[in-house]
Ligand SMILES: NC(=O)C1=CN([C@@H]2O[C@H](COP(=O)(O)OP(=O)(O)OC[C@H]3O[C@@H](n4cnc5c(N)ncnc54)[C@H](OP(=O)(O)O)[C@@H]3O)[C@@H](O)[C@H]2O)C=CC1
């Protein structure tokens with residue numbers, strides 16, 4: 001099939017914006033561009049490079065027909081946005097969620113470019129997915145959908161071109177089907193086409209927990225930076241999946257008090273602390289949070305306004321907006337999710353003295369362990385879980401120090417500082433390759 005590819009993606013970039021009650025336009029793409037424009041004023045980067053980075057290299061949109069279990073046919077829309085590859089192959093997850101659209105994928109792929117650069121990984125940024133509610137499909141239907149999606153985007157992915165991974169609504173099994181479908185088309189087993197696979201077929205130990213682990217590591221460092229003690233820290237976490245649940249359990253193990261967690265239906269709250277190991281994760285049992293014993297339940301709006309030391313939004317994007325930023329009571333927000341804070345909310349939180357540690361640093365453990373997986377696939381050698389976690393700690397602490405240095409040197413917000421680190425590495429790579437614009 002001929003790829004339906006738009007090199008400039010203008011058609012999609014001008015559509016699908018959402019607006020908050022207060023009128024703030026906040027698609028992931030709009031937020032990502034505003035963040036870039038603001039951060040660029042603090043970085044020594046050519047205006048032309050910044051202009052180029054506002055646009056993806058390529059966005060592929062495909063129709064993904066699915067034969068349902070009852071024999072009827074339904075057609076879903078899938079996307080893959082490839083933002084920039086100056087530092088290496090495009091890298092980023094595949095999301096299965098009803099709200100997936102082109103602009104969301106472009107914005108998320110921009111964030112992947114910065115994330116890989118902040119962590120100094122040899123990758124660029126990509127992101128994709130299918131506009132579908134995976135909970136409405138059977139196991140077999142998700143397998144058929146994934147295999148067909150892999151066929152539709154096979155021309156633009158590959159271990160040295162673009163390497164997908166899990167994101168919301170996808171997991172190690174999804175990656176296994178994707179890898180198998182791609183390998184069958186290529187006529188040989190190619191584990192490195194995706195990361196986040198089960199270890200038995202070339203996946204890495206620790207990948208599933210990694211974005212939650214890095215979110216916990218960065219929370220720990222932030223607490224220490226502000227002269228506090230983790231054992232006296234209260235935390236609320238929105239979302240109890242790969243990112244939220246793993247961050248919650250680690251922070252609890254390290255002494256923090258997790259007072260509230262939520263899933264799509266709402267939150268449970270215990271001011272004395274929850275036993276997060278006893279709460280099933282999204283992977284173990286979706287929508288199980290409200291079934292747990294707890295003194296209070298809250299809505300997903302209320303959890304964001306709890307009086308806690310640390311708030312970790314770890315579910316969907318755009319949850320902190322100009323509508324509720326004034327009501328946030330946490331002292332520190334650590335972004336476990338991608339893009340939970342709109343541009344206007346960021347400004348309000350900054351004015352109120354609330355530190356926001358950005359997604360492109362905090363949740364970067366996922367793509368970092370994906371990089372370790374990619375290396376393991378190339379070398380056909382599996383690292384132990386201990387090796388993975390040790391290397392992840394080293395990479396996260398190095399990135400934390402790089403960003404912290406910029407925060408202190410230029411008196412920047414954590415987000416601006418992370419962008420400055422990323423942009424300078426990307427601009428230097430473009431300059432040295434002579435790859436401008
Ligand atoms: N997986 C990864 O490798 C990485 C993911 N991220 C980002 O982290 C975020 C979460 O991803 P991940 O943990 O993988 O997702 P999962 O699918 O594993 O879990 C998502 C969690 O969020 C809950 N949820 C879904 N919709 C809402 C909503 N509208 N309000 C509140 N909670 C909701 C789900 O509830 P329920 O169980 O009831 O469905 C579930 O608990 C996303 O922004 C993703 O892009 C970032 C880096 C890496």
Ligand SMILES: O=C(O)CCC(=O)C(=O)O
Pocket residue numbers: 091092093094115163164165166167195196338363364366367368370
């Ligand atoms: O592991 C990866 O390649 C990407 C993970 C991801 O999508 C993300 O960090 O948002």
